[in-house]
Amino acid sequence: MTDAAIVLEQVAKRFGDVQALDGLDLTVPAGTVYGLLGPNGAGKTTAVRVLTTLTRPDAGHARVLGLDVVDRPEEVRAVIGLAGQYAAVDANLTGRENLRLMGRLTHLPRAAIAERAAELLERFELTDAADRPSRTYSGGMRRRLDLAAALVHRPPVLFLDEPTTGLDPHSRRELWSIIGELVREGTTLLLTTQYLEEADRLAGRVAVIDGGRVIAEGTSAELKSQMATTVLALAFHEPAAAARAAELVTPLATAPALVEGTDVEVAVDDGAQTLVEALRLLDRAGLVVASVALREPSLDDVFLALTGHRAAPTGDDRPSADHSELALTGRKPR
Amino acid sequence: MTATTTPAPLGALVRRRTALGRLRWAISDAAALTGRNLLTYVRLPQLVVFSTIQPIMFVLIFRYVFGGAIQVPGASFVDYLMPGIFVQSVAFGAVGTGIGLAEDMGKGLIERFRSLPMARSSVLAGRTLADLVRNVFVVFLMVVVGFLVGFRVGTGPLAFLAGILLLLAFGYALSWIFALVGLGASNAETAQAAAFPTLFPLVFASSAFVPVETMPGWLQAFAANQPVSVTVDAARALMTGGPTTAAVLQSLAWTVGMLVVFAPLAVRRYRRAT
Numbered sequence: 392m393t394d395a396a397i398v399l400e401q402v403a404k405r406f407g408d409v410q411a412l413d414g415l416d417l418t419v420p421a422g423t424v425y426g427l428l429g430p431n432g433a434g435k436t437t438a439v440r441v442l443t444t445l446t447r448p449d450a451g452h453a454r455v456l457g458l459d460v461v462d463r464p465e466e467v468r469a470v471i472g473l474a475g476q477y478a479a480v481d482a483n484l485t486g487r488e489n490l491r492l493m494g495r496l497t498h499l500p501r502a503a504i505a506e507r508a509a510e511l512l513e514r515f516e517l518t519d520a521a522d523r524p525s526r527t528y529s530g531g532m533r534r535r536l537d538l539a540a541a542l543v544h545r546p547p548v549l550f551l552d553e554p555t556t557g558l559d560p561h562s563r564r565e566l567w568s569i570i571g572e573l574v575r576e577g578t579t580l581l582l583t584t585q586y587l588e589e590a591d592r593l594a595g596r597v598a599v600i601d602g603g604r605v606i607a608e609g610t611s612a613e614l615k616s617q618m619a620t621t622v623l624a625l626a627f628h629e630p631a632a633a634a635r636a637a638e639l640v641t642p643l644a645t646a647p648a649l650v651e652g653t654d655v656e657v658a659v660d661d662g663a664q665t666l667v668e669a670l671r672l673l674d675r676a677g678l679v680v681a682s683v684a685l686r687e688p689s690l691d692d693v694f695l696a697l698t699g700h701r702a703a704p705t706g707d708d709r710p711s712a713d714h715s716e717l718a719l720t721g722r723k724p725r
Numbered sequence: 726m727t728a729t730t731t732p733a734p735l736g737a738l739v740r741r742r743t744a745l746g747r748l749r750w751a752i753s754d755a756a757a758l759t760g761r762n763l764l765t766y767v768r769l770p771q772l773v774v775f776s777t778i779q780p781i782m783f784v785l786i787f788r789y790v791f792g793g794a795i796q797v798p799g800a801s802f803v804d805y806l807m808p809g810i811f812v813q814s815v816a817f818g819a820v821g822t823g824i825g826l827a828e829d830m831g832k833g834l835i836e837r838f839r840s841l842p843m844a845r846s847s848v849l850a851g852r853t854l855a856d857l858v859r860n861v862f863v864v865f866l867m868v869v870v871g872f873l874v875g876f877r878v879g880t881g882p883l884a885f886l887a888g889i890l891l892l893l894a895f896g897y898a899l900s901w902i903f904a905l906v907g908l909g910a911s912n913a914e915t916a917q918a919a920a921f922p923t924l925f926p927l928v929f930a931s932s933a934f935v936p937v938e939t940m941p942g943w944l945q946a947f948a949a950n951q952p953v954s955v956t957v958d959a960a961r962a963l964m965t966g967g968p969t970t971a972a973v974l975q976s977l978a979w980t981v982g983m984l985v986v987f988a989p990l991a992v993r994r995y996r997r998a999t
Contacts, residue, residue, distance in 0.1 A: 443840045469842040479833035481761065483768045488761075495757040496841050498750060524768065540837070 395454075396421040396548050396579035397442060402451035403603075404437055411437040412448070413603035419581055419596075421456075421547075424574045426594030426611075427583040428694070434603035435583035436476070439552045442581070443473045455548055469497075472541035472549045476556055480536050482526035486517050489525060489536060490543055497544035511539040515569065531562030538569065548579045555589060567592060587691045601698045614693045621662035622692055623669060625655040626682040636678050640669045646696075653681070658692065751844035758851025759858070762825065766859055776821060777863050780814040781870055787934055788874050795935055800965060804879065807871040808888065808961040809933030812953060814867050815896025816928055818860045820920040822852055822900040823907030827916035830908070835995075845996050849988075853900040860896050864889060879965040888963030891976055895956045898983035904991040927953045932961075952979040 397419035404412040412434045419425040427435045440446035441453050444464040453460045458467045480489045487508050494504035512521045515535040520528060525536055534554065541549060554570065555563040570593055574580055584590050590597045591611045599607040599614070607614055623640070627633045630653055637648040637655050643665050648657035659665040662685045673680055766773050787806050797805040829835050838848050868889075878885045903920055910916035930944060931954040937945050948954055956979070959972035
């Protein structure tokens with residue numbers, strides 16, 4: 392019991408018609424990074440809001456370092472740090488002023504505040520911009536400041552709600568490396584994300600949630616091994632060819648092929664052999680293949696296998712293209 | 726490398742607080758946020774400039790455009806007008822409380838504050854106190870403008886000061902009403918839009934600019950007894966002469982009443998986890 396930093400037991404929360412959390416169970420061991428993975432509306436943010444005392448659960452129990460969030464919210468607030476989806480820093484204050492304000496509001500000794508602020512600015516590479524109003528910061532800088540603000544009082548438990556949503560790939564990697572360092576220093580971290588790559592990269596264990604409950608849990612290697620298959624990825628020059636190819640290769644696959652524009656992805660059992668057969672079929676049908684690849688299943692494939700639908704982020708929030716993220720843009724299978 | 730983010734020992738973070746310790750933290754939190762809000766006014770002086778230009782325009786319009794046509798019993802119109810302008814300034818200033826809170830909510834700052842080990846009253850206390858300081862500045866400016874256009878105190882400096890304090894207290898109480906409005910609004914524009922329809926009848930169907938006796942009978946009953954009129958009458962009596970006791974007591978009663986009702990409501994609204 393003492394080893395678990397964060398515990399959720401059968402937590403339920405309803406907003407009007409929406410059952411945001413539906414008996415969510417979760418245990419995060421102290422000093423580990425735990426990824427909460429799911430699409431928009433899966434209940435990730437609600438889970439974080441319950442754990443950070445911002446939302447009262449309708450049912451179930453939630454504890455942080457053994458402190459019940461409903462019974463002892465003030466003590467919970469003293470041991471947690473929260474950095475959210477939207478960088479919640481005061482745009483009119485400078486970076487330094489923002490951190491000092493956090494120092495005062497978390498009741499650090501007055502004498503220690505200035506030093507702590509300077510230390511964090513240095514560490515998050517914001518020293519040069521420290522005395523500029525934060526409204527002049529770039530998106531990545533604001534996120535770093537937001538994260539620094541959550542760390543001012545050295546909380547042993549940190550919640551990051553979609554820390555890199557909306558950031559460009561460069562800023563994301565920068566933030567990832569900072570988060571990686573935090574973890575090495577013993578902070579317990581619960582991270583929500585809709586980026587499978589992010590969970591894979593940062594989190595030791597991952598819970599996949601959908602409809603407000605955990606549908607799979609384990610290390611990302613364990614989750615991937617639940618699908619003992621390979622993914623055959625084909626690309627064509629035009630969508631019509633891709634659609635026709637999907638029909639042709641589906642009989643070779645373990646599940647119907649997915650088409651996204653000119654790309655076709657299909658889960659197969661025996662990668663190399665199926666690849667040869669698929670190419671033979673396509674060639675015989677006169678379809679010109681633009682590119683072909685076999686790859687390990689990604690967490691996205693796992694998500695698809697578990698839920699029957701893809702983790703589809705909406706709008707422009709999705710990360711700009713890396714190959715591993717291409718799969719994220721998919722629609723529901725037909 | 727120094728381990729700058731190594732978590733602090735639990736005991737240092739989770740301290741059982743005595744009642745006195747809590748009070749000290751509540752005051753310190755409120756002071757920190759008051760400072761932060763005032764810094765915003767310094768960084769964005771347009772927020773203060775806009776809230777002073779409007780009353781200055783009113784002074785000029787009423788003094789030089791409408792003033793000649795308005796007869797007031799037993800006093801020059803500018804002496805009659807200025808206490809009304811002072812009250813109008815603090816009343817419109819109170820709307821800023823709601824707008825500021827709605828803005829902070831929209832930016833996610835209130836969420837962050839709510840996740841911190843802060844006193845639950847401090848965000849609202851810090852907001853309303855900063856707006857009180859801003860009102861002090863605005864009223865000071867309006868007093869200067871008043872003297873420039875011919876306003877003269879007919880009583881004494883102490884009575885004048887009492888009038889100023891009375892209307893500042895009234896403005897502070899109004900701030901809590903608009904704090905409640907602001908916490909319920911989805912953004913700053915909504916907060917503003919929700920505030921003015923309530924405020925306009927109170928400010929204009931009042932004794933601030935014209936004697937209530939000139940209004941139609943059905944309106945007089947409202948205009949003579951509503952809180953803005955009562956406060957204007959009290960401030961006017963304290964500044965330019967006339968019987969003070971009844972009006973001052975009524976105004977204080979409104980101020981205390983509004984605080985007692987709306988401050989707890991606003992704090993409750995702030996606390997309520999959604």
